[in-house]
Amino acid sequence: MTTPAIAVRGLSKRHGDHLVVDDVTFDVRSGSVTCLGGPNGAGKSSTLRLIAGLDRPNAGQVLVHGRALPSWPEPGRVLGAAFDGRAAHPGRTAIDSLRWVARLAGVPEQRCADLLHEVGLAAVARRRTRTFSLGMHRRLALAIALLPEPEVLVLDEPLNGLDPEGVAWFRSLLGDLRSRGCTVLMVSHAIADVADLVDDVVTMRDGRVNESGPAEKLWRHRDTVRVCSDDPQRLAAILQSAGGRVVRVDDDFAMHIGGLESGAITRLATAHGLTLTGRRENDA
Amino acid sequence: MNRLLASELLKLTSLRSLCLAVAAAVVAVGLLAAAVADAGRDALGPAPADPVALPMEYFAYAVMAVSALAVTSDMVHGTYRVTLGQVASPTRVLLAKLTLGAALGTLLGLAAFASVAAGALVADRDALSPTGLRDSALSVAVVPLVALLSISLGALIRQTAAALTSLMVWALGVETVLVLTLPTDVGAYLPFKTIGASRTTVGVLGPWEGIAVFAAYTAGFALLALLVQSRRDAPLR
Numbered sequence: 001m002t003t004p005a006i007a008v009r010g011l012s013k014r015h016g017d018h019l020v021v022d023d024v025t026f027d028v029r030s031g032s033v034t035c036l037g038g039p040n041g042a043g044k045s046s047t048l049r050l051i052a053g054l055d056r057p058n059a060g061q062v063l064v065h066g067r068a069l070p071s072w073p074e075p076g077r078v079l080g081a082a083f084d085g086r087a088a089h090p091g092r093t094a095i096d097s098l099r100w101v102a103r104l105a106g107v108p109e110q111r112c113a114d115l116l117h118e119v120g121l122a123a124v125a126r127r128r129t130r131t132f133s134l135g136m137h138r139r140l141a142l143a144i145a146l147l148p149e150p151e152v153l154v155l156d157e158p159l160n161g162l163d164p165e166g167v168a169w170f171r172s173l174l175g176d177l178r179s180r181g182c183t184v185l186m187v188s189h190a191i192a193d194v195a196d197l198v199d200d201v202v203t204m205r206d207g208r209v210n211e212s213g214p215a216e217k218l219w220r221h222r223d224t225v226r227v228c229s230d231d232p233q234r235l236a237a238i239l240q241s242a243g244g245r246v247v248r249v250d251d252d253f254a255m256h257i258g259g260l261e262s263g264a265i266t267r268l269a270t271a272h273g274l275t276l277t278g279r280r281e282n283d284a
Numbered sequence: 285m286n287r288l289l290a291s292e293l294l295k296l297t298s299l300r301s302l303c304l305a306v307a308a309a310v311v312a313v314g315l316l317a318a319a320v321a322d323a324g325r326d327a328l329g330p331a332p333a334d335p336v337a338l339p340m341e342y343f344a345y346a347v348m349a350v351s352a353l354a355v356t357s358d359m360v361h362g363t364y365r366v367t368l369g370q371v372a373s374p375t376r377v378l379l380a381k382l383t384l385g386a387a388l389g390t391l392l393g394l395a396a397f398a399s400v401a402a403g404a405l406v407a408d409r410d411a412l413s414p415t416g417l418r419d420s421a422l423s424v425a426v427v428p429l430v431a432l433l434s435i436s437l438g439a440l441i442r443q444t445a446a447a448l449t450s451l452m453v454w455a456l457g458v459e460t461v462l463v464l465t466l467p468t469d470v471g472a473y474l475p476f477k478t479i480g481a482s483r484t485t486v487g488v489l490g491p492w493e494g495i496a497v498f499a500a501y502t503a504g505f506a507l508l509a510l511l512v513q514s515r516r517d518a519p520l521r
Binding site: 052053054056069070072074075076079080081083084087088089090091092093096097099100101103104105106144148 | 287288290291292294295298299300301302357358361362363365366367368369370371372373516517
């Protein structure tokens with residue numbers, strides 16, 4: 001049996017009286033893209049912080065490729081993390097925000113310019129990050145996480161603030177990382193945008209693991225997917241013609257679709273030039 | 285450790301506003317020294333203020349504010365988190381910041397002294413008395429110490445406004461009141477009174493003893509910050 005890229009064992013974290021992470025155990029397979037899902041306040045980001053070694057658990061442990069992260073001589077080369085989009089001082093330029101990390105990680109500074117090009121920020125390399133949009137901050141945070149070429153990436157809501165072009169870029173980046181054998185664990189509420197690239201799913205609720213397993217298996221058994229579109233009638237017609245059914249309509253823009261998995265809905269909508277403004281898996 | 289120091293140095297030098305603020309402070313204290321020396325030359329009685337000690341004291345406050353700001357902004361803007369992701373030892377990160385603070389504080393102290401001495405001498409060729417020179421030597425030593433104190437306090441408090449307010453209110457407000465209410469031989473040991481020992485508490489602590497006491501306060505804060513940092517941020521091994 002191969003060693004998992006990330007092994008989370010009995011992880012607990014308490015903030016005062018509130019147990020935000022409660023005896024969480026799961027594995028992230030090496031080379032997989034795993035989505036950590038669940039409603040707000042489920043403990044996903046707290047778990048991610050514990051995995052990245054940025055917080056101290058009250059109990060349990062996290063092993064990255066079989067060892068505790070701090071025991072690796074250069075932990076940044078083993079696990080890279082991007083949290084809540086902002087990892088740069090507003091008074092520092094984009095290129096300098098990468099240069100100091102390059103020095104710290106012992107990476108040639110030339111890679112900073114290459115990475116800015118890769119994440120689509122080459123044109124604003126000399127701009128101070130205070131002028132950046134949320135989407136640009138996301139891209140920069142990803143560049144910082146990718147700089148030391150880590151084997152494992154932990155991403156907290158990487159799609160937040162990205163426009164459709166940014167989402168397309170992230171999809172291509174995720175596909176590229178996947179093909180290079182990089183392990184990715186991410187928390188995202190907009191998972192439908194990358195559903196077809198996700199291998200495994202772990203869902204949390206009230207600080208505990210609710211379910212975990214291959215995405216194909218878990219998502220197929222879901223009854224409905226909630227989708228939002230600015231043209232819901234046309235979307236409904238397209239999905240119905242592909243075998244889907246409208247189970248429920250929430251409002252003028254949101255509806256629940258049954259009979260189709262989230263990835264298929266995304267593909268169909270994209271193929272017909274429709275933008276989904278929000279998607280969410282439903283339990284019932 | 286070399287990579288960590290190089291990285292922390294680049295963090296500081298890549299912030300234009302921080303570099304400009306320090307450069308402006310060096311120039312400003314030179315101008316202030318010139319103004320004080322000029323006023324002293326024209327005064328009929330005793331000089332209104334020491335043209336070296338007063339500007340250097342203001343410079344120490346400027347360095348104190350900038351040091352606290354540099355540390356807290358690292359924590360507030362998430363760059364400290366990125367550093368920890370690469371190093372995984374909060375103690376090493378703070379030690380690097382303290383080492384850099386001591387080294388840069390010394391260099392800035394010397395730069396400020398050069399500016400102050402030049403400003404004073406341009407205004408009044410006789411401005412630098414032997415006492416003034418001694419005070420300036422002390423003031424140069426004070427600059428890295430206040431930098432270390434601010435870095436430690438910034439690392440403990442982690443909020444820019446709270447750290448700056450605490451430092452300024454304590455140094456300029458609380459101590460001023462306490463020194464008036466406490467017996468002189470106790471008041472002389474208040475942190476920021478120890479570095480003004482040559483002027484405000486004559487007879488209790490000598491100038492160099494004052495510096496030694498302040499260095500002890502600084503060391504205490506640095507140790508506390510290292511201890512708290514290692515407990516607060518360290519992941520389980």
